[in-house]
Amino acid sequence: MRIRPRAAGIVCALLCVGATALSTPAGAAGDGTGPASDTRSLSVEYFPGPHSEGRYTEVPATAPERLRKSGRSAPQNPELAPVSALQDSGPTDDRLDLVVMGDGYTAAQQGDFQADAQAKIEAVFQIEPYKSYRGLFNIWTVDVVSRESGVSGDPTRNTVKDTALSSYFWCADTERLLCLDTDKVSTYAAQAPAADIVFVLANSTKYGGAGYSDVPNTVGYDGIATMSADNAQSTLIGAHELGHSIGHLADEYTYDSYGRYTGPESDESNASIHDAAYQHEHQAKWWRWMGEQDPAGGTVDTYEGSGYYPLGLYRPTDTSIMRTLASDTFNLVGRESMIAGFYRYAGVLSSGVSTDAPVRWYTPLRVRLASLDDHGLAEVRLRWYVDGREVRSARGQRLVTPLQLGVLALRGRTHTVKAEAVDVTPALRDPAARKAATSSLTWTVGTR
Ligand SMILES: [Zn+2]
Known part of the structure; x- marks a missing residue:
């Protein structure tokens, strides 16, 4: 189990099995946000300054009451929010699905959101190992329409904006802590074809963000990172948070x-x-x-x-x-x-030829490898095996038939053909990690 800061550790003890109702209303626990009708709270990590070490605190899971403007319907039905692919690299089961959505973008600003999402993604994927392994990701954007432009707490603490996800700075009395309504995020994330990780970009130039790593949700995602869209330094918040949710890494800072x-x-x-x-x-x-x-x-x-x-x-x-x-x-x-x-989350090898039914000796077996940056860290090798023996002449081939692999006379016998892709990158030294970086497909070659 991950070691957590003491304050958050108490929260985790309660929250790791789901959100919990605390005895005091969220928002009344000193964050200055006033009473909220929802008393669930979550542990988040934030960075008080662009070059600082992180901190953890407990925040409301949903928007505090003061941010809720009454009597106005939302400008958009979340279930109809447009979804597009910033990068669609393969089937969701074989990919890490990153969902990017914006808050504080009006209907007229959706073009700005798309540009901001693209820029933020490009910045994160300049960092290794994201850069070399970008081909293992699908990246989806959800166009979330807010009634007002910008988010609460920007530029001043008392600024209140009516936005779709209720993002706000000054969360838990901390200017740079950018919180939001996680239930609303889940509603929009559910619109994407799949969601493993969610980035929420606040339409703001003010430095800030947060990492939510334990958000109970039925969508299936493992974390939310919030960050201001138009602040370059906030990019690293997302890159760091994925260190926890994807890499299961510890924070290396100390108190x-x-x-x-x-x-x-x-x-x-x-x-x-x-x-x-x-x-x-x-x-x-x-x-x-x-x-x-x-x-x-x-x-x-x-x-x-x-x-x-x-x-x-x-x-x-x-x-x-x-x-x-x-x-x-x-x-x-x-x-x-x-x-x-x-x-x-992701595998490098896939094929349109089903492995469920026997194939014939002449069936073309075409495989696809995720497009990884082989000028960077990734180094994927493809090998073919018949009945467990490697066919060396077929190394690297993406299209073979069993016959080409030497499966000649079947005579009632069946054979197995296996394609195996191994990432032999020198960035992996642990055999367990190398094993995780291996994917294979096995077909039975039969007479029918
Ligand atoms: Zn951290």
């Missing part, structure tokens, strides 16, 4: 007040109670990367302070995007976990 960690070994790949000597000796945690030059700077080692504890827990590098947004780079350990995470 002085936490002192020394004395609990069990962390489940997260980038936090450990063990120092470098122990990791080497026991082949534990990031021992495979120890001593390597790291793209985030310096060499991989054990740096004390991770998972909010300044003592007793180590991180792999001095800095990284999981420690501070002053860094825009995942360290080698984080990068490996991100890639393994991509492959938990």
Whole structure:
């Protein structure tokens, strides 16, 4: 289980099985937002400044009462919100589906939203390993129409805007914390063909954002990242939050007040109670990367302070995007976990030829590989096997027949043909991660 900050840990204990009703109304717990009719709350992460370390706090799951303008119907039926593909790279079952929606964009500003979504996505996908693995993503936009332009809390704390998702700065008394109504987000996310992760862009130039990693929802998504659309530094909030939801990474920053960690070994790949000597000796945690030059700077080692504890827990590098947004780079350990995470959602190999029914010796077996950046990190190899033996001459072939693979006389026997795609990128060293990066299809070759 992920180590969480103490305050949020209490929330998680209640929330990890779903939203919970607290004894005090959300909004009355010191966030200055006044009473709300909905008392569920959620733990969110935010970054008080563009170069700062993160913080966690508890916020209402839905919009506070003061943001609800009465008597006016919404300008749009959410179920009719237009959905388009910013990138449609394959079947949703084989892809990581990222849904992008905007808040504070009027009907006349939907073109602005599309441009902002495109720009934000391009910025996130400049960062490795997103860049090399973009082909494993589908990216959907949902055109969400708000009655007013801009969001609440911008430019001033008292600014109230009537927007579709009720986004607001000054959430929990914190200017840069950009919250929203997660139920409304879910309603719109349900319109996309699939949703694994949701980005919400607030129509604002003001720096801010938030990461919601445990949002109970029936749509199936694993997290919401909010960020201001027209602020370049807010992009890193989304990139960091996916580190949690996709890479299952720990925060590498610390709070002085936490002192020394004395609990069990962390489940997260980038936090450990063990120092470098122990990791080497026991082949534990990031021992495979120890001593390597790291793209985030310096060499991989054990740096004390991770998972909010300044003592007793180590991180792999001095800095990284999981420690501070002053860094825009995942360290080698984080990068490996991100890639393994991509492959938990997505597979690189697909085919239009069903594997459910036997194929004939002359059936063309055409396979498709996700289009990954092979000038970057990704390095996918395609191999073919007949009855478990590799047919080396068919390496890399995307179209073969069983006959071409050497399946000659069937005589009542059946054979199996397997196509296997393995990502042999040097960014994966853990055999378990490499296994996750392997996908295969198996056909039975029969006489009928
Ligand atoms: Zn974080």
